Amino acid sequence: MSILSLTQKEFSRAAGARAVVWVDPACVHLHSGSKWPVFRKRMQRAGRVVPRALLDLARPALKAREPFFIPADLFQDGQPVAETPKYRKVADFIAHRDTPKDSLWYAQLTDELKATGVARHKAIEMRSEAEILGFLEEYVGGLMDSLREHGFSSDESSYESAALINRDGSLTKTGSGNHRFNMCHALGIAPFPLKIVGAHRDWFTAQDGADGATLETLLSRIQEVGAQHR
Structure with a gap:
């Protein structure tokens, strides 16, 4: 089987921890949104002709087919990290660490609370301004203080941020783990782990082609990329 036919899932299973590179977050300048760009495009196309109920049933199978090597026409153009809403929110909170009520994050959560009766951060639900303040001071502020004092520890997170x-x-x-990544980026904390979940197809084929390339070839090139971002 050609290395170019690898799915994201097959690569992740075969590569294991070798898919992770430790980098300086400040050397990663772009954010490209979803780590399943091909899946998203397939869903959009299918949604024009397939009923939503059937499409939901097909979702796991389509996602499992996500290729590791992303075609040029489906690779999403990146947005500067510093211009993303999550980065701006994190950077603003850092600037207001001692006065969290003045932060953009507090304003956004209280607006959500007023509009819906509950403010959310992932699985955390806040139903009062006091709970929002506690979340920011203890959860967000605590994480920030820990990162400043100890740097990033993989023990603090059950996932790797993706790239x-x-x-x-x-x-x-790309993908999840953005708050920790953005916080380390804004604070100048390194190193930080990023799990490689895909690559532009031309990046690999342009380097001496792909004929005869193996998983070891790919993993070696991935580590070279990681070393260039330290």
């Missing part, structure tokens, strides 16, 4: 390799070999942030 894609762009056509030119640069990394672009």
Whole structure:
């Protein structure tokens, strides 16, 4: 089987911890949104002709087919990390660490609370301004203080933040783990782990082609990319 036919899931299973690169977050300048760009496009196309109920049933199978090597026409152009809403929210909170009520994050959560009766952060639900303040001071502020004092520890998180390799070999942030990544980026904390979950197809094929390339070849090139982002 050609290395170019690898799915994201097959690569992740075969690569294991070798898919993770430790980088300086400040060297990762772009964010490309979803780590399943091909899946998203397939869902959009199918949604035009397939009923929603059937599409939901097909979702796991379509996601499992996500290729590791992303075609040029489906690789999403990245947005500068510093311009993403989550980064701006984190950077603003850092600036208001001692006065969290003045932070953009507090304003957004209280607006959500007023509009819906509950403010949410992932599985955390806050039903009063006091709970919002406690979340910011203890959860967010505590995480920030820990990162400042100890740096990033993989023991603090049950997942790895994800990244894609762009056509030119640069990394672009994608998927989950954005708050920790953005906080380390804004605070200048390194190193930080990024799990490579995909790559621009041309990045790999342009380097001496792909004929005869193996998983070891790919993993070696991924680690080279990681070393360029430290």
